[in-house]
Structures are given as C-alpha cells and as structure tokens.
Amino acid sequence: MASKLTEMSDEEILNFINGKYSPGDSTAFDVGDLFTITKTIIDHATRNSMVDDILKSANALNEKVPNINDSFISPLCTLKSICCEMSSCMDKACSGEEISIQPRTEVIFDKLKPYPWDAKAVLALAAFALEYGDFWHLAQLYGQCNQLTNSLAILKRVPVLTKHAILEKRKEEVLELNHLIKATLQVTDFIFKVEDLFVHNHNENVKELDKAVKSIPTYVFWTITTIVACAVKVTHLTSDEEEPYPLSYLVTKIEGILKILEEQHASCEKELDKLKKHRKLVRIMSEARSTHQIMNVINTLIQFRDDGKLPTISVGSSVKEDNYVLFYISSLENNKKDDISHLKEVHDQFPKKYKNWTIVWIPIVEDWTEDHRKKFEELASEMPWYKVQFFSSIVIKFLSADDRLSFKGNPKCVVMSPQAQLQSHNTLDLIRKYGINFFDHLFPVVVPPGPLPVVPPEDPRLELKPFFESLKNEELKKLSKDKKTCIFFFGGTVESWIKLEKNVKEVNDTVKVFGVAIELSRVVLHEAEAGESKYSETHEAFWSGIENLLLSLLDHYNEVEYKIVKAELHKLLSYKHGEWIMVSQKYELIASCRPATIFDVLENMSQSKPSISLLGSYIQNFIANKPWSPPSECCQFVNPGNPPKIMDCPFCRHPMETISVAYKCCHPGYPHN
Missing domain, CATH: 3.40.30 (Glutaredoxin)
Known part of the structure; x- marks a missing residue:
C-alpha cells in the first residue's frame, strides 16, 4: 500500500484533486455539528481503556449526549454511501484479494465533490465513525444485553475480535489503529479550524494563512486515504487473516501533516492577533495625534504592550508638554558611533540655542535576549538623553509601516512638534553634516522655536x-x-x-x-x-x-x-x-x-x-510655452533619504517604476521624437 501512495508527490496530488474534485454547489448542512458528533464517537471508540475493560468484562460508563443544535439532521444517505465504498474494500479484504486504496479514495472524492474541502474530510470521517463507533458500542454490550444486541454484534463480527485470546493477541494492532484514528481526527479538526480562520479573515494579508489554505486539498486527500485504510484494517482485525495489514506509513504521514497544521494554525492565530493589536494601536495613535499633544503620542508609543514586559524609559521623569521631540530610531546592530557623537553635540547645544527640545532613542529590537540587553546597556551608557527599552513588537511593526515614521532598517531621526505634528521624516543626514545648524537646512520644513522668519514680499520663493x-x-x-x-x-x-x-x-x-x-x-x-x-x-x-x-x-x-x-x-x-x-x-x-x-x-x-x-520669468515662460514631447531616454534617478512609496515622473507625470531605491519611467503612452 505504501509504495502505491508514494508514487504521487503532494504537488501532484494537489494538482490532480484541485482539477477534478474542487468544491461545487453543495447541499447546506451543519458541518460543525456533524464534526462534534463524529469527535464524540471517535473519542469513545478509540479509548485504549476500552480494550482493557472488555478483557476485564467491565461495564461502560454513562455518558452525556453531545451538545448539538436541535435542528441538526444527520446526512445519513451520504454517510451510508461512503460506508458502502469502504465496505467494498472490506469485502475484498475478506476474500483475500489485493486491495488498492487509491481507487476507493477517488470514488469517495467523486461522491463528495459538491462539498467544501473541510466538509469532505468531516463526512468521510463521520462515515467511518458510524461503523467503527457501532462496532465498539456492540463490543461493550455483547453478552450482557438481550438477544437483539448479541445478534447484531455477531453480524458485525464483534466476537471474532473481542474473544479474550484474540483481543489479547491483537491488542497492539488495535491500539495502533486507535492512535492513527485519533491523529486523523486531529488533522480534520485543524483543517476545520484553518478553513474557519480563512472564512472570517480572508481580507487580511496573512501569508501563512494563505499558504495553509492552499495545502488543505492535499491534507484532505491524505485524511480520506487514511480513513479508507483504517476501515480495511478493521476488517483485517475481525477476520481470520493472520498476515498483518501495516499502517506505519500512514501513521508517519498523518503525524507529519498534523505537526505542520498545528504550527500553521498557531502561526496564523499569532499573526491575526498581531493585526488586531496593530489596528488597535493605529486607532489609539490617531486619537493621540488628534489631541495635538506630544506627550499623548509618546505615552501611546511607549506604553502600548502586547508581550507582558513593562517598558522602561531612562533619564528624567517625563518629556515636557511644550517640547519638540527628536526621535532617534535605530536597531542595536546598525548603530554608528559617529551618529551618537553627532547627536551628543546637538544634545549639548540644545539648552544654549533651543531650550524646549528633547531627544528620545527608540531601539528597534524584536526579541530581547541577554545579548541584546547587554548591547542596549552598552549603547545607552553613551547617550545622555531618553532611552526606551522593551518596545512592543506591535509598535515596531507600526513604526515600519507608518508612512510618517517609516523605519526601514537604517538609523533615522524623526522630528515632532509639541502639537504632535510630524516636522521631518529624517534629519539624520543633515545632523551628520551641519550639527546643531541642521535647522537652517530644514527650512522651510522645520522652523525652530521663536518668531517666524520674515519673508520680504518681493522674494516669495526661498526654496534654494x-x-x-x-x-x-x-x-x-x-x-x-x-x-x-x-x-x-x-x-x-x-x-x-x-x-x-x-x-x-x-x-x-x-x-x-x-x-x-x-x-x-x-x-x-x-x-x-x-x-x-x-x-x-x-x-x-x-x-x-x-x-x-x-x-x-x-x-x-x-x-x-x-x-x-x-x-x-x-x-x-x-x-x-x-x-x-x-x-x-x-x-x-x-x-x-x-x-x-x-x-x-x-x-x-x-x-x-x-x-x-525679470530674466527668470522670461525663461520659465519660454520653456512652458515650448511644444513638449518626452525625452527619448527613460527618466531614472536615485532619491535621497526615505522617499515616498509613489513617485511621479518629473517629465510626463506617470507613476514611476521603483528599482530598489531608484525610480524609473519610460513615459508610456507618449510618442517619442
């Protein structure tokens, strides 16, 4: 059996069943309730203690009825149809014929074609549970109830397996079968959970969820293949066939799929939780900015938690409400001594030139290991300004995604006014070159505290x-x-x-x-x-x-x-x-x-x-009135600093193609001379 299954790779299986068995228009039924009932049956039927109870002739315990919707109606006809296909394998097993699992699996897929992928798996498992649960239910009652129960048990071949000598002999095989059934149930459960996550979050950009959903058809194929093999195994156990029917290959396969699904599901939930917290942070930050108070923005960034660690901010008790704040944002690794030296000079000269200015260092650290903590303390000892430790990973993602703060890995300095207005995306290059005089070179973007500069009316343009x-x-x-x-x-x-x-x-x-x-x-x-x-x-x-x-x-x-x-x-x-x-x-x-x-x-x-x-006006007007056609060569340049995501071509105004940190436009839609 194993050699037959290994003839197809997972990719071949996916291509085959996606093309042939993709879901169509299905008859609606409650898959969740059916899975609840199926799980209850399998949980009881695969109890390893049941084998020991039968060997000891112990009575079954009273159990509660599964908690399902009162309106639930079992898709019994579909279940019996699938049972028939499994029974055809059993008949061959009884007659000693060679069994091919794959053709039976394909027939079952044909019957389940209208149903979604998770419903296919649940229906196949429910059909198996219908038979397997009935077998062990009768096994518990055999010899202790009326003739009707005993006669049904004989027709189901219950006594063939439950005779003490035979059950003792085949106990390990039964336990192996139960283990495989439980693992298959868990795989089906995760398929159901992943599909449910996708249904409720399909608009979210979660790559791991997309990846998991794309693999579900393959997982369903192996689930149904395993269920058919388990049905054949039951027939072997209730026959006089001495040669064992191996399941080890499927045990390995299903356990592997289960491990992958567990990891994918955990990863999806983690990412979705991060997205939820990120949206919450965006909302809170928007509210903080709307107050036009710099302290509200700083407190939101520092105090927003998602990992249980308390933030620490060193040096001083708080930033004053009327302060301009220069956020120095960097990783621990990409932190240059020259930059710290330049910022020290600016920090030392702030009180002399601009009293209401503060520097805050925000170190971007995803995981605070012991080595990271030591590195932070080493760098922090060189900085006489505010330092924030244990920054939330959600805030780090916010800083990376926010167009206004946009941290892409390289150190940067962001300037924010006391009214929480962003004054500059990055002043670090200017600080490196001009020190405390970087304000003069930010004009007209940043105006230092004090009277606004007077611009003579005859000189309205000062951009150069x-x-x-x-x-x-x-x-x-x-x-x-x-x-x-x-x-x-x-x-x-x-x-x-x-x-x-x-x-x-x-x-x-x-x-x-x-x-x-x-x-x-x-x-x-x-x-x-x-x-x-x-x-x-x-x-x-x-x-x-x-x-x-x-x-x-x-x-x-x-x-x-x-x-x-x-x-x-x-x-x-x-x-x-x-x-x-x-x-x-x-x-x-x-x-x-x-x-x-x-x-x-x-x-x-x-x-x-x-x-x-006015020479300038004459030249501008002459160029503006000259018939224009785009240049024959493409327009391409590298923009300094952290440029915007969209850049328009300065010639034809068409959105430019981004090439790493460069921009390129060949003026599409215009004839070239």
Whole structure:
C-alpha cells in the first residue's frame, strides 16, 4: 500500500484533486455539528481503556449526549454511501484479494465533490465513525444485553475480535489503529479550524494563512486515504487473516501533516492577533495625534504592550508638554558611533540655542535576549538623553509601516512638534553634516522655536536658500542674493561650456540695458579644473546640496507649492550623469534642463531682443510655452533619504517604476521624437 501512495508527490496530488474534485454547489448542512458528533464517537471508540475493560468484562460508563443544535439532521444517505465504498474494500479484504486504496479514495472524492474541502474530510470521517463507533458500542454490550444486541454484534463480527485470546493477541494492532484514528481526527479538526480562520479573515494579508489554505486539498486527500485504510484494517482485525495489514506509513504521514497544521494554525492565530493589536494601536495613535499633544503620542508609543514586559524609559521623569521631540530610531546592530557623537553635540547645544527640545532613542529590537540587553546597556551608557527599552513588537511593526515614521532598517531621526505634528521624516543626514545648524537646512520644513522668519514680499520663493548656504564658493553665495541676476549652473563637456559662454555673452550685451544679467557657474570634479571661472563649484558640494535640499522637501510631498520644485530637482537628478543646466534667480529655482533647451532660449533672446526686467520669468515662460514631447531616454534617478512609496515622473507625470531605491519611467503612452 505504501509504495502505491508514494508514487504521487503532494504537488501532484494537489494538482490532480484541485482539477477534478474542487468544491461545487453543495447541499447546506451543519458541518460543525456533524464534526462534534463524529469527535464524540471517535473519542469513545478509540479509548485504549476500552480494550482493557472488555478483557476485564467491565461495564461502560454513562455518558452525556453531545451538545448539538436541535435542528441538526444527520446526512445519513451520504454517510451510508461512503460506508458502502469502504465496505467494498472490506469485502475484498475478506476474500483475500489485493486491495488498492487509491481507487476507493477517488470514488469517495467523486461522491463528495459538491462539498467544501473541510466538509469532505468531516463526512468521510463521520462515515467511518458510524461503523467503527457501532462496532465498539456492540463490543461493550455483547453478552450482557438481550438477544437483539448479541445478534447484531455477531453480524458485525464483534466476537471474532473481542474473544479474550484474540483481543489479547491483537491488542497492539488495535491500539495502533486507535492512535492513527485519533491523529486523523486531529488533522480534520485543524483543517476545520484553518478553513474557519480563512472564512472570517480572508481580507487580511496573512501569508501563512494563505499558504495553509492552499495545502488543505492535499491534507484532505491524505485524511480520506487514511480513513479508507483504517476501515480495511478493521476488517483485517475481525477476520481470520493472520498476515498483518501495516499502517506505519500512514501513521508517519498523518503525524507529519498534523505537526505542520498545528504550527500553521498557531502561526496564523499569532499573526491575526498581531493585526488586531496593530489596528488597535493605529486607532489609539490617531486619537493621540488628534489631541495635538506630544506627550499623548509618546505615552501611546511607549506604553502600548502586547508581550507582558513593562517598558522602561531612562533619564528624567517625563518629556515636557511644550517640547519638540527628536526621535532617534535605530536597531542595536546598525548603530554608528559617529551618529551618537553627532547627536551628543546637538544634545549639548540644545539648552544654549533651543531650550524646549528633547531627544528620545527608540531601539528597534524584536526579541530581547541577554545579548541584546547587554548591547542596549552598552549603547545607552553613551547617550545622555531618553532611552526606551522593551518596545512592543506591535509598535515596531507600526513604526515600519507608518508612512510618517517609516523605519526601514537604517538609523533615522524623526522630528515632532509639541502639537504632535510630524516636522521631518529624517534629519539624520543633515545632523551628520551641519550639527546643531541642521535647522537652517530644514527650512522651510522645520522652523525652530521663536518668531517666524520674515519673508520680504518681493522674494516669495526661498526654496534654494539652504542649497546656496551649503556651497563652498563664497562669491557664488553672494551672487545668489542678487535678484537681478540669473545663475546658470552647468555640467557637461568643454565644447558645450564654450558654446554656452559665447551665447550668454551675446544675451548679456542685449539685456544689460535693463539692469539684468546671466552669470555662469561651472560644476567641476576638482577645484583645479575651474580655471578662471569665478563662480565655479565642485561636483561634490553641488550634488550634496541638491540631495540635502530634496531631503528637506520630502515632508511636503503632497503640497502643491513644493511639487513643482521637487519635479525640477528630480529632472536634474536624472540628468546627473550627462549634460545639464540648472537656472536660479535669487533663491528661486527657475528650471532644470538639457543644454539644448537653454540654447533655444538664448537664441530667441538674441534675435528678438525683448524688453526683459525679470530674466527668470522670461525663461520659465519660454520653456512652458515650448511644444513638449518626452525625452527619448527613460527618466531614472536615485532619491535621497526615505522617499515616498509613489513617485511621479518629473517629465510626463506617470507613476514611476521603483528599482530598489531608484525610480524609473519610460513615459508610456507618449510618442517619442
């Protein structure tokens, strides 16, 4: 028998029965009540003590009636039909013919085709229990009741097995059979439980539950195969057949399935419980944020428990309600000494510059082992600010999934206002570079406590101010404050640079009467390459400034006034490894484009000699009114920091393809020139 069954792998079984025996429209009946009755029968019929009771001629105990619905009607016709198929195996066993379990199993599957997978298993087990329970019920009463009972017992071959000498001889076989039946009952119970979990939670994203449900048809196949084999074993035990009918292969198989189902069911319940607690945390956090009190948010994050461990927060008793909070979020392993050193400097200077600021370290630790505890204490000893230990695993998941806090593994610093408003997704890169002065480079995202900065009405756009302040060239910094001058930052070949110098000179000769001018800044790899260019800047300083500027704008991803600026910066990033020009006027970003576009602008200005008082506006309008078609090459760039999940192409506005931490768009739906 074992060799026949091993001819098919579990995958082959799954493909075969899914295609042939998938559930159809079934006649409704209460599977739960049928399983309760079946379980009661099997629990009693497989008691190992029953064999000893019969050998000792002990009387059966009085038992309570199973607790089932009064409206339950047994699907007796279906059960008897399945019993008939099992009986055909028994008849062959009695006649000494070779028995093939698999064909009988397939016939039973045919009869059960309309029913769901869990119902198939329960019906097959109930049909077996109907016969097996009846056998042992009569075995308990044989010789102690009326002639009707005794006669029925003889027809069922009860005396053949229950004669003391035979039962003593076959006791181990009976116990092995009972063990296999109990294991099959447990497998059926778990199939029923997993299906029930899926029915009530099919909208949840629980991979383990999906995996378990996909395997259920295979488990049902082995359950019914085992039930048929058990029926044949009963016939062997009640015959004069001396050669044993082995069940060891099926015992191993069913025990293996039972172990898998136990683990899957426990894992599913654990994951569903986590989801339930996560939803609870999301609701509580939403309520905490709605109060606009930073302490409510902090208390919710720290005090939410799911593991029984009490949280500990060291240093001081509490964070003040009017404090800005800088959350330093990191794992124990990915924690750099340089970062701690930078944060120490910021922490030490907070009282001098910004008194109502607090740093809180949130270590992300899934499992607090002894080694983790020691590592935490080692790192905590270097931090003179608040530290939280025994953070809830549910909160850790929340921090990883929440778009605003989004922890993906790398250390980060999140800034939150006293009103519980998120001010910045990640300031760690800026802290590494600027220390306590990182506030200046977060403008306009984070405004330190104190009076709001006054923005002159004639200078409404200041998005490039942090960028210019980060540059090395002091002359260029001074030039950026001149509202009458447009700066062309250039990256590209010497030939294009020479052409640009010539064209700009011609335009400057034309527009100087209006008191405006264009100045060129060549971006070079090394300062030595700049030559006589007064406003040159290094490649490193320029791109570092652009990336830090983008970091500061991430927190305003959905704000319309910043989308245009970010689109221009993203275009610039996509040009990084080719030729490009970025145009600015004072602290306003005018455009970023290929040199060819600027050459068209300059040519038009030289030929038409327009009256120009604001160069930036003229260049913007010319580019905006120029017929547009997407570039032939794909737009691809790497966004700094923790970017949003969705990024629109800066050219065609189509959602971009995410490649690791890079973005790519080939402008689908547009003809290319």
